[in-house]
Amino acid sequence: GAxxxxxxSWVICKSGTSVKIECRSLDFQATxxxxxxxxxxxxxxxxxxxxxxxxxxxxxxVEKDKFLINHASLTLSTLTVTSAHPEDSSFYIxxxxxGGWGETQYFGPGTRLLVL
Amino acid sequence: xxxxxxxxxxxxxxxxxxxxxxxxxxxxxxxxxxxxxxxPAEGPTFLISISSIKDKxxxxxxxxxxxxxxxxxxxxxxxxxxxxxxxxFCAASSSMGGKLIxxxxxxxxxxx
Numbered sequence: 161g162a163x164x165x166x167x168x169s170w171v172i173c174k175s176g177t178s179v180k181i182e183c184r185s186l187d188f189q190a191t192x193x194x195x196x197x198x199x200x201x202x203x204x205x206x207x208x209x210x211x212x213x214x215x216x217x218x219x220x221x222v223e224k225d226k227f228l229i230n231h232a233s234l235t236l237s238t239l240t241v242t243s244a245h246p247e248d249s250s251f252y253i254x255x256x257x258x259g260g261w262g263e264t265q266y267f268g269p270g271t272r273l274l275v276l
Numbered sequence: 277x278x279x280x281x282x283x284x285x286x287x288x289x290x291x292x293x294x295x296x297x298x299x300x301x302x303x304x305x306x307x308x309x310x311x312x313x314x315x316p317a318e319g320p321t322f323l324i325s326i327s328s329i330k331d332k333x334x335x336x337x338x339x340x341x342x343x344x345x346x347x348x349x350x351x352x353x354x355x356x357x358x359x360x361x362x363x364x365f366c367a368a369s370s371s372m373g374g375k376l377i378x379x380x381x382x383x384x385x386x387x388x
Contacts, residue, residue, distance in 0.1 A: 203378045253319045265376055267319035
């Protein structure tokens, strides 16, 4: 149980285009979904938290107009990187939790984004 | 300010021996702690957790110890297996509304 999927697993795009990443909880209802970013050899940095049906809460320094997050249902959240630039190239990972902050988060396999 | 620290970036252990991964935290509001295992280019996999009302939690070969007074937790893997080779992240959160804070990770290498 507690399976989280992400799609696509990797994407290459041109600078200036937008990229959408989907995160799905396959066997449980995710009240809360989280989006992280990981740079090579570094820890996971929380970008934003989304609760189903409400606006995402962004961490300090994360541009909400650049990283659009939608949590339309209890099993799906999307992250759209708008007008992507090479510095947005990274490994993006989502996680899902059946409860709130104190609950265990289950992670998706990640999406590797390369912006040319 | 790094609230969760894993001071050892890497650890090498012989197969069959015990692996001990350490993690320190500074925020006394943290009351829930987790360990995740991560392979390159994959998402972290949940391993084991512990709440602050306990000082030990065991699951098979994995045991997590929590020392609240020292703000320290450790993950013991025994016996270690080559398949355990991965990066291990500890994470902490507060049930009072805090986010999950990750340490920098420790890369474990178990040699046959």
